[in-house]
Amino acid sequence: MTKAMAAASAQSAPKKKSANPGRATRLNDFMRRWSWAVAMTVAIVITVGGLVILESGRMRIAAEYEVALDAKGATTQLTALAADIATLTADERAYVLAPPPARAAYAEHFRQAATRIRQTIASLDGYYHRKADDTALASFAQVSGAVDTQIAAGIATLSGPADTIDQARALALKPPEGGDILDTTLALLRLNEERRAQHALDSSRADQRISTFCVGALCALNIVLFLLLFRNLGIQLDKQDRVQKKLITQQEELDQLVFERTRQLEALAWHLQSVSENEKTELARELHDELGSILTASKMDVAWVNNKLRQSEPAMVEKLSRALANLDQGIALKRRIIEDMRPTVLANFGLVTALRTLADEAAQRNGWTLELALPENDVKLGGDIEIALFRVAQESLTNAAKYARATSIAINLTLDDERVSLSIADDGVGIRPQDLKRTHTHGLLGMRQRVSARGGRIEIEPREPHGTSIRATMPRERSTDASAVILPVA
Incomplete structure (x- = not known):
């Protein structure tokens, strides 16, 4: 049982091992095929994420600058408030210490300072x-x-009777009570607002640095992705170029x-045609010399016997006359076969006469x-x-004659110095x-092979x-054909 389990596990192990390379191969194929899409998707996601981060950072920086500006404005107002309070105190003292004709100006100046x-x-x-700062709000209260x-x-001093003014003059010669506490409180409030503004500025600078770092990191990451993408694209293009060159x-x-x-094949076809023509020439010669002599x-002999037996x-x-007629038909058939194999009129008189005879x-x-x-x-053409x-x-x-059912034929032969x-x-x-x-039209195929084997071309088209x-x-x-065989007409 143990041996069987070991054998089964030994058989299953190679299968698992062989399955992993298959998955790895498919993964590699997928990455080679779709790596550009993955890279573009990652680049788009990174770009959109970077834009979101930059927009949120911009909004934070804008809010922090707003806080800093508000704090600077509050500091300015606190400083102006301290100055107006000092002006208010000075106007009040000047009013009570000044002679009656000059008091009206100080009273008006006091009222303006109070309004401010x-x-x-x-x-x-x-x-x-708005800031909801309880400590600062209590101090300001x-x-x-x-x-x-x-x-x-x-205001009571300015609108009071003369004895009140005299009392105020006596009080004006003394330092005001609580003035130091008020100045200290205003100074603390100004210091708090300056710290608030400085903290907002520091936060905005930190956000700017973070945004700059994020932009740089995103740009670098996108550059790396595009470099990888273009490298993969270059590899693919180079591979396609190599394949294209290999295919070319x-x-x-x-x-x-x-x-x-x-x-x-053209040389072989021409050789076979030359061999066929030579064999036809040899066969025509044999028919002319041997069969022609026998038939003649x-x-x-039949004609001599016919003459001897004409009377007796x-x-x-009558039988011999039919035999003579059959011999004449055999001689005519022999001549026609010889003409088909190797036209004697072509060999003896040339192409023009042969074409005219053939057409007639x-x-x-x-x-x-x-x-x-x-x-x-x-003319001699070879x-x-x-x-x-x-x-x-x-x-x-x-x-x-076989297929066209024609009623007229036109034959034209033209020659110049280069072509016929x-x-x-x-x-x-x-x-x-x-x-x-069609490939089984041997007649047309034979014509094409004959013409193309000699460097020519043939055009067959409907009219x-x-x-x-x-x-x-x-x-x-322009050369005479020394190999042409001239057969006498039997």
Whole structure:
């Protein structure tokens, strides 16, 4: 039992080990494929988070600056309040000490100072209530009460009778009671507000440093992410470029291989066609020399016997006459076969005469109307080119007779210093585009191979309104064909 469990665990362990690389491979593939999306998502999240942090920091800094400005304003008001209180005290003393004519000015100045003090106290009272600072509010309440008492006492002095003024003059010569406490309280309040402003400024500077650090960190992180993204993109582009170059190299190699194979196949096709033409020539020679001699000798012997038995054996003469007719048909068939294999008129008289003869015979057999545009005199183009053009014309006329149901044929042969062009057109039913792409049309394929093997091109296309046009163009070779075999006409 233990051995079986150990064996089972040993078999399951490799499976788990092999599963991990599969997951790692899938993860690596996922990261290679979607790393740019992950990086862009992280960058967007970081950017949005950074904007939120910066906006919250801006709002905190603005609030802290607002606190600092309010504290500075409160400090200024407290200073102005202390100055106005001192002015109030000075105006009151000056009023009681001055002669009666000058008292009115001091009284007016006292009232103006009192108005300013009340406005300042109301503003500061609202400020301390907004701040909800209980300690400062209690201290300011003491200052406010003391100032109200001082203003009330001063107003009473200004509006009182002469004996009151005399008493006030006696009191004015003494230092005011509680003046030091009021000054101390105002100084403490100013110090508190200065500390409040300084603390707000320090907090705003700290928030500015934090915001600057966050901006720098976010920018650095985004730069790193974009560097990684562009590095990955560069790796992908480099990989694609290598793959593209490899594909281009393979395509060039394939194109070169196809070109070489095409050249080899064309050379092989031309070689096979040359071998076929040579074999036809040899076979035509054998038929002409051997079979022709046999048929001619047989005809002569049968004709001699026929002449000898003409008077004595009428029945045998009739048989011999039929035999002579069969021999004539055999000789004619031999001639036609020889002409198909190796046209003697092409070898003996040239391409122009061969084309004219071929067209005349085809027109007579099929009842065509013939239009010929051939040079006046025969020219030598080389045996290979002449036989190729002749076979093109022969195959074209054969196809026109079999499939086109034509009533007229036009043959045109043009030559210049560089090229020779043969055009054959009929007014038949025409050729369909799909017929040009079929691979089992050996006649068309043979024409293409013959022409392309000699560096030429052939164009087969329908005519308007109906019919087919075949045009073969080949480079011209001004050389006599020493290998041409001239067969006598039997």
